[in-house]
Amino acid sequence: MASHAPAPAASAPILAALRARLQAAAEGAGMLQGSWSRTAGLFVAVCALGATTLASLLYGNQTLALADVHAAYFSYTGSNTDLVILHLRVPRTLVGLVVGMALGMAGVLVQGITRNPLGGPGILGINAGAAVAAVLAITVLGTGALIGYVWFAFLGAALAAVLVYTVASLGQGGASPVKLAVAGAAVSAMLGSVTSAIILTDRTALNEYRFWTVGSLAGADTATLLYATPLIALGALVAIGLTRTLNTLALGDEMARSLGSRIWLTRALGGLAVVLLAGTATAAAGPIGFVGLAVPHVARAIAGPDYRWILPWTAVLAPLLLLAADILGRIVARPEELQVGIVTALVGAPFFIYLVRRRKLASL
Numbered sequence: 001m002a003s004h005a006p007a008p009a010a011s012a013p014i015l016a017a018l019r020a021r022l023q024a025a026a027e028g029a030g031m032l033q034g035s036w037s038r039t040a041g042l043f044v045a046v047c048a049l050g051a052t053t054l055a056s057l058l059y060g061n062q063t064l065a066l067a068d069v070h071a072a073y074f075s076y077t078g079s080n081t082d083l084v085i086l087h088l089r090v091p092r093t094l095v096g097l098v099v100g101m102a103l104g105m106a107g108v109l110v111q112g113i114t115r116n117p118l119g120g121p122g123i124l125g126i127n128a129g130a131a132v133a134a135v136l137a138i139t140v141l142g143t144g145a146l147i148g149y150v151w152f153a154f155l156g157a158a159l160a161a162v163l164v165y166t167v168a169s170l171g172q173g174g175a176s177p178v179k180l181a182v183a184g185a186a187v188s189a190m191l192g193s194v195t196s197a198i199i200l201t202d203r204t205a206l207n208e209y210r211f212w213t214v215g216s217l218a219g220a221d222t223a224t225l226l227y228a229t230p231l232i233a234l235g236a237l238v239a240i241g242l243t244r245t246l247n248t249l250a251l252g253d254e255m256a257r258s259l260g261s262r263i264w265l266t267r268a269l270g271g272l273a274v275v276l277l278a279g280t281a282t283a284a285a286g287p288i289g290f291v292g293l294a295v296p297h298v299a300r301a302i303a304g305p306d307y308r309w310i311l312p313w314t315a316v317l318a319p320l321l322l323l324a325a326d327i328l329g330r331i332v333a334r335p336e337e338l339q340v341g342i343v344t345a346l347v348g349a350p351f352f353i354y355l356v357r358r359r360k361l362a363s364l
Contacts, residue, residue: 030300030301030302030303030304030305030309031301031302032302032303032304033304038302038303038304038309038313041302041303042312042313042316045313045316045317045320046316048320049316049319049320049323052320052323052324052327053093053097053323054066055323055327056089056092056093056096056323056326056327057069057085057089057090057093059327059330059331060089060327060330060331060337061330061334061335061337062081062084064081064084064085064089068081068085069085072085072086073086087221087222091220091221091222091224091225092217092218092220092326093323094220094225095217095220095224095225095228095284095285096217096220096319096322096323096326096340097319097323098225098228098229098232098281098319099217099228099281099284099285099288099319099322100291100318100319100320100321100322100323101232101236101315101316101318101319102228102232102235102236102277102278102280102281103121103277103278103281103288103291103292103318103322104291104292104295104296104299104314104315104317104318104319105235105236105239105273105277105311105314105315105318106120106121106126106235106273106274106277106278106281106292107119107120107121107291107292107293107295107296107314107318108239108296108299108307108310108311108314109239109242109246109270109273109274109277110123110124110270110274110292111296112242112246112249112250112270112307113180113246113249113266113267113270113271114180114181115249115250116180116181117297118293118352119181119293120289120290120292120293121274121277121278121281121282121292122184122188122287122289122292123180123181123184123185124160124161124164124165124180124184124271124274124275124278125157125160125161125163125164125184125187125188125191126157126160126161126274126275126278126279126282127157127188127282127287128160128187128188128189128190128191128192128195129156129157129158129159129160129161129163129187129191129279130153130154130156130157130160130279130282130283130287131153131156131191131192131195131209131213131287132156132160132191132192132194132195132198133152133153133154133155133156133157133159134150134152134153134156134209134283135195135198135199135209136152136156136198137152137153138202138209139198139202150224150227150283150284151227151283153279153282153283154231154279154280154283157275157278157279157282157283158275158279160187160188160191161271161274161275161279162271163187164180164183164184164187165180165183165267165268165271167183167186167187168180168182168183168184180267195209213286213287214286214339214341214342215285215286215287215288215289215339215340215341215342215344216285216286216339216340216341217285217322217326217340218337218339220284220285224284227284228280228281228283228284231276231279231280232276232277232280232281234276235272235273235274235275235276235277235280236273236277236315238269238272238273238276239270239273239277239311240311241269242266242269242270242273242307243307243308243311244307244308245261245266246266246270246307247306247307247308248261249261249263249266250305250307278292285340286341287341288322288340288341288344289341289344289345289348290344290345290347290348290349290351290352291318291321291322291344291348292318293348293351293352294321294348294351294352295314295317295318295321296310296314297351298317299313299314299317321344321347322340322344325340325343325344325347326340326343328343329342329343
């Protein structure tokens, strides 16, 4: 007669996982409870993003009106106002939307696959890899235009991420969260040294690189948008497909394995999505900091610990923050402007200090 004694033991990991998830929901529940309230709140956030997008079109060195935007598309005369709208404001705003969304979603993935609340796209060497590749393209190949070296920056970001993951995978335990963070820091430091050595010995590289490395939307154009959008869309699709697995991974590697998750595949796909999202965004606009770090925490505080909600909230709030910072940078220093990377750093640094000082920093 067959024995059914092992059944309770077999279900123990599932029960433990459910208890852990319930505890996490109780301790880390967001301000909005329930699907309806979160959906309604997300709709409000989308409306706020729409208003910010419109403000990005209208405000800057030259303040425009809605009638000017309408005329540029439907009554084009070739005036300076038409040219500003079509070739400066619209591409800059659209690139800000896709770059902000990409950085935010990449931050969610990095924090999810590494279980590191201080994780951002730079933790996988994305920024350092993009920087050293851009500098090499400028010095070795003589590439001077943004659209010329963004492809090299993307390739550098991808290779750096692969190197970080490979180094972290060595030894026992594979690419654990701690090993990913340590490998990312080591590779970033090494590549940063290479970049510094090149730009300190080449004046041309320094002049080109200093405009890119600060992080800016000012050089955005239609060509940048056309190359960036498909790659970011692909990365976003991969990220959406990983949300359920990230919820399981948040319970810990051992628990995730007992529930049937293939952790190595989750981290590999997550790394691929981060390269597509953050690598493309960094190549297009430079290494803009704190967006990928801060916004996922804001989304988590609003919507709770479920990655199925964190990801869409971040995809809306991150471009909202980036465009708002870009608008602020255009206004506060008229007739000049502060680059968006500087503004996000000024806003994000206090938030980063707050995160470091939190007692329950590791509870994701």
